[in-house]
Amino acid sequence: MSNSYPFPKDWRHPLEPPAEYKRLRQEAPVCPVRLFDGNTAWLVSRYQDVLAVLSDPRLVLDSTLPGFPHISASSAARQGRPLPFFLRPDAEYRAQRAMLVQEFLPRRMEALRPSIQRTVDEALGAMLAGPRPVDLMATFALPVAIRVICDLLGVPHDSADRLHVLSRTVGSRTSSREEATAALAGLDAFFLALVEANLREPTDTLIGRVVAEQVATGKLSAPDAAALFHALFYAGHGPSAYMFGLGTLALLLDPGELAKFRAMEDPAAITAAVQELLRFINVSHLARQRVATVDVTLGGQRIRAGEGILAQPDSANRDETVFEEPDRLDLQREVHRHFAFGHGIHLCTGRALALIEFEVVFKTLFQRIPTLRLAVSPEELRFKKEENLLGVHELPITW
Known part of the structure; x- marks a missing residue:
């Protein structure tokens, strides 16, 4: 029978993807795997095949379809609740994404750079004034990521810690369906109350503007808006905070590359270095889920309509046919397209802010x-x- 997904990592080398991916890229680039609920899906491990999956409009990210490859009970628990916009049928997804395009324009995000710099400076100042050693995650990474997304959305800071705990329950593969359902209900209720508050008294925030333009005019229901904002909070703080931690760890473990990074002054070089860190680490390391709506052939395998597909980003980002010495961090590498932000119509909405x-x-x-x-x-x-x-749970640092 097929391998069980997700594959185990070698935690002695935590920044490396499971070694099995390298073998599969060479021997079985499209192969069946068994999911937690006993269903099977097709795992896609090579760069070009992952690119093909994420580019093909016939392979959809629609969790309402029967063959959708759920990776955990918490993923399955979303069914029957208002779905986040990225898990909806394509037409609904495109309509809701269009509501956000203006909010996440690169120039609009660039205008936030000074306030992001102030947030980072304040958090670092507080950390430097405190005792050593210190946990970078608790004192810096999570507070910065949460404050940035809260300020953008218009979420009160004093609610952020509770929302983060609920988000971690939803994002855990060991949460039961009941635990995940309760956490989702808590998140939905919080953001629904925020929608209703902005209907009564609009604020000059992303939530306030979307509520005024879409909910108040009847184009979007209040529960759908709450699910949309919940998704933005979830995706807008956890991946960033974890990347702050693992990016710092990767640089500390590679003194040569860290020395190169410290010497960089050119903004374009810094951007390229960050892109390489994203290729190398890939915090969102689980597969991009899709369902085939028609029969397709991929990597020599016939995939039938209704079958699930798992496109594996961290495997594709280490594909030796695309990246020279892919297992080496090289901050001066010529930037190739990586899959840390996805690809195609589901390319991360907030990627400009994250960068x-x-x-x-x-x-x-x-x-x-x-x-x-x-x-x-x-x-x-x-x-x-x-x-x-x-x-990481904690990242103890000193200086």
């Missing part, structure tokens, strides 16, 4: 703390082994 956050965080962190180092051996770090996002 600015990463540029500001990594440059400021290593400029202001030139002697930054791990406070424990790498072997002592505890990783979030059962979550949909790759991350």
Whole structure:
């Protein structure tokens, strides 16, 4: 029978994808795997095949279809609830995404750079004034990521910690269906109350503007708007915070590349370095889920209509036929398209904001703390082994 998905990682090398992917790229680039519920799906591991999957409008990210490949009970628990816009049928997804395009234009995100810089500076200042060693995740990474997305959306800061805990329950592969359902209900209720508050008294925030333009005019229901904002909060803080942590770890573990990064002044070089970190680490390390709506042939395999497909981004980002020495971090690598933000119509809506956050965080962190180092051996770090996002529980640092 097929392998069970997701594949186990070797946690002695936490930044490396499961070694099985390399073998599959060479021997069985499109192969069946068994999911948690006993269903099967097709795992796609090569760069060009992943690109084909994410580019093909016949292969859809629609969790309402019977063959959708759920990776965990918490994923399946979304069914029967208002779905986040990215899990809806294509027509609904495109309509809701169109409501957000103006909010996430690159120039609009670039205008936020000074406020993001202030947020980073304030968090670093507080951290530097405190005791050493310190947990970078709790004192810097999570507070910065949460504050940036809360300020953009218009979410009160004092609610953020509770929302993060609920988000982690939803994002855990060990949460039961009941636990995930309860967490989703809590998130939906919070954001529905925020929608209703903005209907009564609109705010000059992303939530306020979307509510005024879409909900108040009857184009979007209040529950659908709540699911939309819940999705933006979830995707807008966890991946960024975990990337702050793992990007810092990757640089601290590679003194040669860190020295190159510290010396970079050209904004284009810093952007390219961040893109390489995203290729190398890929915090969103679980597969991009799709369902075939017609029969297709991929990597020599016939995939039938109604069958699930798992396009594996971290495997594609380490494909030796596309990237020279793919398992080496090379901050001066010529930037290729990677899959950290997805591809095609489901390319991450907030990617421009995320890139600015990463540029500001990594440059400021290593400029202001030139002697930054791990406070424990790498072997002592505890990783979030059962979550949909790759991350560390704590990142003890000192200087």
